[in-house]
Every structure is written in C-alpha cells, then in structure tokens.
Amino acid sequence: MKRAIELNVNGDPHELLVAPNQTLLEVLREKLGLMGTKRGCDLGACGACTVLIDGEAYLSCLMLAVDATGKEIMTIEGLAAGGDLHPLQKAFIDHGGLQCGFCTPGMILTAEAILNEDEHPSEDVVKKKMAGNLCRCTGYKKIVEAIMSVAEQSTADA
Amino acid sequence: MRLPKFEYFEPKDIKEAVSILKNEPEARILAGGTDLLVNMKHRVECPPVVVNIKRIADLDYIRQDNGDIRIGALVPLKRLYMTAAVKDSLPGLARAASAVGSYHHQVMGTVGGNICQQNRCKFFNQSQWWRSSRPTCFKAGGEICHVVNKKEICYSTYCGDLAPALLALNAGIKLAGDGGEREIPIEKLFTGNGKAPLSLTGAEMVTEIMIPGASIKGVLNYMKFANRDSIDFPIVGTAFWASAAEKQYRVAFTAVDRRPVRGKNIEFFLQGRELNEDNIKAACDLAAAEASPVKTSVYSPSHKRKMMGLLLRGAVEKTLNMK
Numbered sequence: 001m002k003r004a005i006e007l008n009v010n011g012d013p014h015e016l017l018v019a020p021n022q023t024l025l026e027v028l029r030e031k032l033g034l035m036g037t038k039r040g041c042d043l044g045a046c047g048a049c050t051v052l053i054d055g056e057a058y059l060s061c062l063m064l065a066v067d068a069t070g071k072e073i074m075t076i077e078g079l080a081a082g083g084d085l086h087p088l089q090k091a092f093i094d095h096g097g098l099q100c101g102f103c104t105p106g107m108i109l110t111a112e113a114i115l116n117e118d119e120h121p122s123e124d125v126v127k128k129k130m131a132g133n134l135c136r137c138t139g140y141k142k143i144v145e146a147i148m149s150v151a152e153q154s155t156a157d158a
Numbered sequence: 159m160r161l162p163k164f165e166y167f168e169p170k171d172i173k174e175a176v177s178i179l180k181n182e183p184e185a186r187i188l189a190g191g192t193d194l195l196v197n198m199k200h201r202v203e204c205p206p207v208v209v210n211i212k213r214i215a216d217l218d219y220i221r222q223d224n225g226d227i228r229i230g231a232l233v234p235l236k237r238l239y240m241t242a243a244v245k246d247s248l249p250g251l252a253r254a255a256s257a258v259g260s261y262h263h264q265v266m267g268t269v270g271g272n273i274c275q276q277n278r279c280k281f282f283n284q285s286q287w288w289r290s291s292r293p294t295c296f297k298a299g300g301e302i303c304h305v306v307n308k309k310e311i312c313y314s315t316y317c318g319d320l321a322p323a324l325l326a327l328n329a330g331i332k333l334a335g336d337g338g339e340r341e342i343p344i345e346k347l348f349t350g351n352g353k354a355p356l357s358l359t360g361a362e363m364v365t366e367i368m369i370p371g372a373s374i375k376g377v378l379n380y381m382k383f384a385n386r387d388s389i390d391f392p393i394v395g396t397a398f399w400a401s402a403a404e405k406q407y408r409v410a411f412t413a414v415d416r417r418p419v420r421g422k423n424i425e426f427f428l429q430g431r432e433l434n435e436d437n438i439k440a441a442c443d444l445a446a447a448e449a450s451p452v453k454t455s456v457y458s459p460s461h462k463r464k465m466m467g468l469l470l471r472g473a474v475e476k477t478l479n480m481k
Contacts, residue, residue, distance in 0.1 A: 003166075019353055023195075036288030042159045043196050045389070047262060059262045063193045064188075066166060072293070110261065131388030132260020 005069045009034065010078025015042070018065045025060035027051045028075060035074035036105045040134070047133030050106035050113075051075050057113035077104035081114065087150050088112055097146035099137035107133050111147045119154045159285075161284070165207045171293050172334045172365060175211055179285060179361035180336050182207040187363055189232060190267035192259065193275045201286040202298045203276070217365060218268075220244060225371025231270025231364045236261075236267060237321075248369065250378030250397065254323035257382045260389045270364040273347070277314035277355045277416065278391060279454040297353050312352030313416060315454040317391040320325040321348070321418040323380045325410035326399035327373040335362030348417035356419065370478055376401035377480055379473040383465050393457050394465040396445075396462070398473035405430045409441075409470060414449035414462050421448040438474050442467040 002017045009032060018027055019079075025042075028034045028051070037060055038050040041050030044062040050059045079086045079097050088108050091097070098104045105129070114121055114129050127140075135143065165418035167185075170173035179185055185207035188194055197203040211217070217232040233386060238244050239252035241297040258264055276318060281289070282297045294385045296354050298311040304314045321344065330342045337360050347364075349357050358364075384390040392456025395412040407428040409421030422442045431437045453459060 001165075019163070021161040021163050026160075028273075040164075043199060044192055044263065047260065050262065056265045057262050058266055062191050062266065064161075064166075064191070064195075064210070067191075077281065084423070114261075125278040128388055131386070132262050139352065149238075 004029075005021045005066055007032075007065070007068055007073060008071065009073045010075060011096045016065075020064060020066050023061055024051070024058075024063045024065045024068045024073070027065040030074075034077050038102055038105060045086075045132075046151075047106045047110060048103050050109045050133065052088055052109050052113060052116075055113065058109045074109070075079070076109060079108065082122045086112075087153065088115075088147070091144070091146040094138045095146035095149060097138060097143040101152060103133060103135040107135065109141055110126050111150075113149070115151060115154070118134075120151055123148055161195065161198050162201065162204045162429065164198075164205055167207065168210045168213045169211065170213055170215070172214060172363070174215075175209055175214060175363060176177075176361050177336055178207070178209050179363065182209075183361075185209050187211055187274075188261075191273035192263045192267045193271065197276060197283075200284060200289075200291075202282055211363065220328050227369040227374065229367040229369070230268055231268060234263040235267045235269065235272060235370045238265075247374050248327070248378060250286040250380050250399075251323050251327065251369075254319045254380040254382075254395075254397070257380065257384075257392075257395075259391075261442070269320065269367060272318055273274045273324070273362055273367070274356055274358075275310075275316075275318050277352045278317045279312075279314035279352070280315055280456065281305065281454075298459075298469065301382045301461070305454055306416060313452045313454060314352035314355075315413055315415065315451070316355055318418065319380070319392060319395055322410035322412040323378060324367065324369070325418055325420055326408045327369050328376055328408065329373075330368040330370070331364055332366035332368065333358065333362045334365045337361040339365070341368065345420065350415075350417045350461050364395060367438035371418045373399065375405070377477050379476045379480075380475070381469040381473045383469060393455060394462050394469055396466060396469035396473050398470060398477060400433070400474075400477050405432070409445075411445075411449055411466055412449040413455075414466060419449045421445060421470070423448060433474060433478055438471060441474070442471045445470045447479075468473060 028127040040046035044059045049061040180443045186205035188210045219230040221228045237257045238255035242270045245252045267326045283405040332341045380397045382392045392413040399408040414416045445467040449460040451459040
C-alpha cells in the first residue's frame with residue numbers, strides 16, 4: 001500500500017505518494033525528475049547514486065524512500081548556490097576530473113561528505129573514502145587532485 | 159532493479175518491533191539495508207514483511223560501563239572507528255569496522271546489521287537472471303547445493319568483518335525477544351547452518367554488543383585479505399587478541415567457514431607461551447586446519463587455508479610491533 005510522505009530535497013519540501021519498495025533513487029529520478037543522481041549498478045557497489053543525507057554520503061539505491069522522511073536530502077542539483085558553482089564542481093572542471101560525467105555527481109557528493117567530516121583530509125584518506133565511487137574514464141588521479149585542491153584551499157583560507 | 163513488494167513497519171521501540179516480529183515470523187529486519195536490500199533486489203530474499211528498526215530511539219549509543227564497552231546495535235560502522243572510546247582503546251575493532259565495504263557502507267551499515275549479515279556464496283549472491291541458468295540452490299529455496307554434493311546442507315560462507323574481531327574480544331550479544339532480554343556469547347549467535355546462520359529464535363533481535371573490560375586491556379588486531387582492499391568482502395579475515403602480561407591469546411577467522419570460527423588449537427598451543435619466532439611459526443602452521451573452507455568464492459579452499467596462516471602471522475607481528 002502506498003504511503004504519503006514528505007521528502008526535503010535540496011531545501012524544498014515535496015509531498016509524495018510512494019510504495020514502501022521504492023528506493024530513494026527511484027523517487028528522486030522518476031517522481032521528482034532529479035536526473036543528476038545516477039543509476040549505476042543499482043546494488044550499492046559503484047557510488048553513482050550517492051546523495052547527501054544530513055550531510056553524510058548515502059547510496060540512494062539502497063535506501064527506501066519511506067526511510068528518508070524527516071531528513072535533509074541533497075542531490076547534485078542542490079550543491080551550487082545560486083548561479084555559482086560549488087568549489088568542488090569548479091575544481092573538477094579545472095582539473096579535468098571528468099570525462100563522460102556519469103560518475104561525477106556521486107564523486108562530488110562523496111567528496112563533499114568527506115570534506116564535511118574533515119576540512120583537511122590527507123590524500124590517503126581521500127583515496128580510501130572515494131574508493132566506493134567507480135569511474136570508468138578518468139583513472140581517478142585527476143579526481144583526487146581536484147578534491148585535494150579544495151581541501152588545500154580551505155587549509156590556506158584557515 | 160526494483161525491490162519486490164513487501165509490507166513495511168517502522169516500530170518506535172523494541173517492544174513494538176518484537177511484537178511485529180512475533181506476528182510475522184517471515185519478516186526481515188532492516189537497519190542499514192546494505193545487505194538485505196541487495197539480496198532482495200537479487201530475489202534471493204523476498205520477505206513479505208520488512209521491519210525498519212532505525213526509528214527505535216536509543217539503540218545507537220557507545221557507553222563505558224564499569225570498564226566494559228556497550229555498543230548499541232544501530233551504531234553506524236563509521237562511528238565505531240570515529241569515536242575516541244573505541245578508536246583509542248580498541249584500535250583493532252576500529253580497523254575491522256573501517257575494513258567493511260566502502261565508505262558509504264560504513265556510513266549506512268550498522269554494527270548489529272554487520273554481525274547479522276547473510277552468509278555468502280558465488281552461486282547465491284547473483285541476480286535472478288544469472289541464477290536462472292541452473293537449478294535453485296538450498297539457500298535460495300531450492301533443493302541442491304552447487305558447491306558441495308551433499309543433501310540438504312548449505313555451505314555458504316559467513317563473511318562479516320566485525321564478527322571475528324568480536325569473537326577474539328569475547329564479546330557478548332544482548333538479544334531482545336518475545337521471552338524478554340538475554341545475553342549470549344557472540345560464539346553462540348552463529349549456528350554453522352549456511353541456510354539459517356543466526357540462532358535467533360522467538361522474534362528476537364540483536365540490541366547491544368558488550369565488550370568485556372578484561373578484553374579491552376589486551377591488544378586486538380584484524381587483518382583482511384580481499385580482492386579490492388577498499389570495498390570487497392574478505393577472502394579471509396583474521397583477528398588476533400593478546401594479553402601480553404598473562405600470555406593469553408585468542409584467534410578468530412572469517413570467510414573460511416559457515417560461521418566465524420575461533421582458532422581453538424592455535425589458542426591452546428599459544429597459551430602461556432612467548433610470541434617468539436618458533437611459537438609464531440608453529441601457531442601459523444596450525445591455522446589451515448582450524449576451518450573447513452569450500453569453494454563458495456572464486457578463491458580455492460587451499461588458497462584460503464594458506465592465507466589463514468599468513469594473515470595470522472601479519473596480525474601477530476603487528477601486535478608485537480605495537481608493544
């Protein structure tokens with residue numbers, strides 16, 4: 001039986017009717033039209049569906065939509081403030097940290113969660129925590145460089 | 159991949175959860191979801207009822223209690239290695255938690271869920287389409303085992319990372335059920351039956367993990383060998399606990415049997431002995447006989463047996479270097 005739920009996505013409340021077996025990924029893409037969150041393996045092994053829930057990196061393919069009520073959900077569409085790109089988005093462009101772009105939303109949101117947790121993570125920590133996000137194009141080096149540039153920038157600002 | 163349909167409950171307290179579990183014997187408990195929902199997408203588990211216990215308040219604590227450490231079943235794995243009480247006093251347990259899956263799995267997965275994860279097998283953890291090319295196996299509800307040609311025995315392997323560390327720490331598990339609460343040694347939680355790996359009965363659920371103060375005084379190390387170090391289940395995992403002053407040792411292995419196993423012969427041999435080269439070598443030589451791995455993963459049983467000794471040596475040497 002469907003349930004009426006309210007999801008807070010990128011600061012906007014949405015009243016929705018969802019079945020318990022619908023994942024957050026399905027609801028974001030199919031009911032809210034937020035296609036930035038990608039369906040990759042759909043089994044929690046590739047990280048393409050990563051969203052931020054209360055600032056932490058979650059796999060939206062392994063989370064029930066009904067379980068996400070009462071939480072702050074952020075997708076890639078909500079990261080840029082106004083017309084300005086988020087520093088991580090800009091760094092990915094500046095460092096060439098993407099090619100086809102399919103993994104990029106998940107990469108950027110996982111990176112954001114890592115920086116939420118620790119503003120100045122070491123490169124080893126970044127590499128270990130990003131390991132659940134798979135990219136089949138760039139080879140990761142430029143992705144890690146992009147993230148480290150933002151981490152170093154916040155160190156310089158501090 | 160859509161999830162199969164199910165009835166969904168969100169109990170607010172343990173009493174309500176137990177009462178749902180009592181009325182719905184086929185129900186499955188949902189915590190982090192990183193194990194159950196994958197199995198449901200693969201259609202190897204299709205419970206008619208899913209009980210989401212994450213709304214239960216006060217099950218995500220880490221408390222010091224008369225020298226013991228008590229960990230609520232809903233503590234996320236990430237918090238286990240980020241909390242000073244665990245990181246400082248039990249770095250080996252923190253290491254085991256940080257060895258689980260990827261960063262996302264550590265954010266979402268819970269301590270209780272990790273311990274209670276399903277056994278794994280290369281013929282079971284596959285999509286419905288993949289499995290359709292051969293008869294359904296015991297574990298998925300069929301009448302055959304594709305690994306070992308024996309009747310009505312499922313040889314799937316327990317692959318959790320936390321369980322061996324907790325076995326080596328002599329941890330206790332608190333269960334809540336229809337008959338009230340009870341605490342059992344973690345060893346008693348595992349049945350050794352691949353089809354039903356947990357000994358939970360009477361609408362029971364895991365609510366707490368207790369690590370005794372005596373174990374916290376020792377040193378624990380966990381070594382894991384996996385295909386990809388950063389994300390995969392262990393091919394073999396080894397936990398080694400040592401109390402140098404009393405020359406007491408405990409050893410546990412994961413991913414080599416139908417349940418996480420203690421290395422009882424190794425422990426018996428090492429008891430009261432110094433960790434010198436001769437004793438370490440003899441102990442590592444005993445490792446291969448401590449479990450009965452079968453070919454439930456792409457790695458051969460003989461490779462797993464060799465890795466058990468090698469990982470034990472690594473864990474012992476790490477322990478010696480920490481002193």
